[in-house]
Amino acid sequence: MGLEEKLPSGFILGKVEDLVGWVRSSSMWPVTMGLACCAIEMMAAGTPRFDIARWGMEVFRASPRQADLMIVAGRVSQKMAPVLRTVYDQMADPKWVISMGVCASSGGMFNNYAIVQGVDHVLPVDIYLPGCPPRPEMLIHSILELHNQVIKGAPLGVNREETIRKVEEAALNAPPTHEMKGLLA
Numbered sequence: 001m002g003l004e005e006k007l008p009s010g011f012i013l014g015k016v017e018d019l020v021g022w023v024r025s026s027s028m029w030p031v032t033m034g035l036a037c038c039a040i041e042m043m044a045a046g047t048p049r050f051d052i053a054r055w056g057m058e059v060f061r062a063s064p065r066q067a068d069l070m071i072v073a074g075r076v077s078q079k080m081a082p083v084l085r086t087v088y089d090q091m092a093d094p095k096w097v098i099s100m101g102v103c104a105s106s107g108g109m110f111n112n113y114a115i116v117q118g119v120d121h122v123l124p125v126d127i128y129l130p131g132c133p134p135r136p137e138m139l140i141h142s143i144l145e146l147h148n149q150v151i152k153g154a155p156l157g158v159n160r161e162e163t164i165r166k167v168e169e170a171a172l173n174a175p176p177t178h179e180m181k182g183l184l185a
């Protein structure tokens with residue numbers, strides 16, 4: 001017999017991580033981080049037609065201290081990379097990153113010295129969103145996927161820090177993309 005049967009009706013049991021995850025998923029605020037053409041689609045997601053206000057996310061925060069989600073929308077130049085990292089470090093914990101578009105995720109068509117070949121060389125990424133540019137519906141889908149990840153009991157406290165440390169370590173140890181030959185090797 002479980003504990004549930006001994007309790008009066010109206011009680012719900014659950015893990016603290018699940019409950020906290022549900023609360024967090026309902027209160028994400030994105031920081032302003034539009035870097036190139038993908039940002040136009042990101043801005044469109046905030047308009048009444050697509051309406052991310054349904055999740056309370058339509059106001060992109062100008063201060064990292066009021067934000068816990070960074071949507072990297074567009075290519076990341078070498079000059080912008082340290083700025084991106086500084087803003088990320090200043091954001092409230094726990095925080096999440098969506099890499100929006102092929103440029104942010106892998107450098108895209110800009111396989112050159114000026115562009116970081118994947119923002120995961122600079123930040124730990126939670127969701128990669130493909131496309132050039134991804135439509136606002138795709139961004140909304142990736143936001144909902146992120147909500148699901150957070151609801152499913154993302155690790156808390158030191159466990160979350162450990163997860164992020166491993167992700168960052170893996171990204172730093174990954175071979176540079178110019179060494180990846182894929183199917184052409």
Ligand code: SF4
Pocket residue numbers: 036037038073074075100101102103104108131132133134
């Ligand atoms: S993925 Fe396409 S739309 Fe997005 S920043 Fe790159 S070139 Fe622009």
